[in-house]
Amino acid sequence: MSPMEILAAGLSALGVWLTARRKLLCWPVSLLAALLYGVVFFDARLYADMALQAVFAAFLLYGWWHWARNGRRAEGAVSIVTPSRLHLSAAVLAGLLGGLAWGCVLATWTDDPVPFMDAALSSASIVAQFWMARRYRLCWAAWIVIDGLYVGLFCTRGLYLTALLYGLFVGLAWDGWRRWHSRLWR
Template sequence: MTQWLLQHWMELTGTVLSLIYLYFSVRENIWLWVTGFFSSLFYLIIFFHERLYADMGLQVYYLIISIYGWIVWTMGRQRSGRKKMPIRKTGIRKGLILLIAGGGIYLIVLLILLKLPAKIDIPASDLPYWDAFTTTGGIVATWMLAKKYLEHWLIWIIVDAVSSGMYLYKGLNITVLLYLVYTVVAVVGYYEWRQSMIKGEKL
C-alpha cells in the first residue's frame, strides 16, 4: 500500500486538488482559481509522462487562465458591488463565435499533435483526435468559466465524459474516477448556476 501511494502520490494530490476546485466552481468561490492552478501543475507532469501532449499543453493554459480568472472575478465582483461576480448567458451570437473559434483551435491542436512529436524527436501522441477534442473543449470551457458564462458547464459534461474514456484506455484509474465525478458534478453545477442566475436577476 505504501509503495502504491509513493508511486501515485502526484496523481492522488492532483485529484484531491481537482475535487476541491470542482466544489469551489459549483459554489462560485473565487478560490477555485488557486486550487485549479496547483492541480494543473501536477497534471502537467503526469500527462507528459503518459504522452498525452495536448492535455499537457492544456495544463499550461490552465495555469495562465487561473491567474486571468482570479483577476476577472475580482474585478467583476468590484464592478457589480456584489459578493460574487454575476453569472451570464452566452447568447446565440457569442455561441456561434465560440463554435467557430473552437473549430479553428481543434484543427491547430490536431495538426500540432500529428506533426510536432516527430519534428522534436519524442514519441507520437496517443489518441490524437480525441486528445485534440478534449483539449479544445477545455480551452473554450475554461475561458467561459473565467467570464462566468452559464453554458460552460454543458461543454464540461461532454469533455469530462470523453476524457473518462481516454484515461481508462491509458490506465489512469484514479483520474478516470475523478472525471466521472466531474461529469456528474458538471450537471449539478449547471443546475446550481442556473438557479443562482435566476435569483440574481430578481435582485
C-alpha cells in the same frame, strides 16, 4: 497511479466543487491542480493535455482576476452572465478549428497515441474554461460532455484515478449547472 496524480485529482475535485459554489478560492486551488496535472500528462505522453494545463494556468489566473474584479454580489458569490449567440458560435468554431490544427501537429510531430481526440478535447476544454472565467452558465454543459469523453481517453492511457475523477467531474458539472441556474433568477 502516482502520488502526484492522487494530489492533482484531489485538488481538481476541490477546485470544481468550489467553482460550483462560486467561491473565489476555486482559482488558486485549481491552479495548483493544473500545474501538477501538467507533469502527470507529460508522463502519460498526452501532450495536448499537458500543454492544456499551461493554457489552463493562464485562464485560471485570468478567471481569478476577473471574478475578483467583476460581478461580486453582496453575499460574496459571483454573478452569472448570459453570452450572445454570436459569441457562443465564434467560440465553438474557434474550438473546432483549434482542435483540428492541434491534432495535425500532434499527429505529425509527437508519439501521442490519440492525437485528434487529445487535441479536440483539449481545444474544447479551453473554450469551456474561457466560458467559466467569463461566468457563462453554459460552461457547465460543455464540461459535462467534455469530461464524459475524457473518462474514456484516460482509461485508454491507464490513468484510472484521473478517469474516475473526470467521472466525478461530470456529476460536479451537473451540480454547477443546477446551482448556477437557480442563481440566474435571484
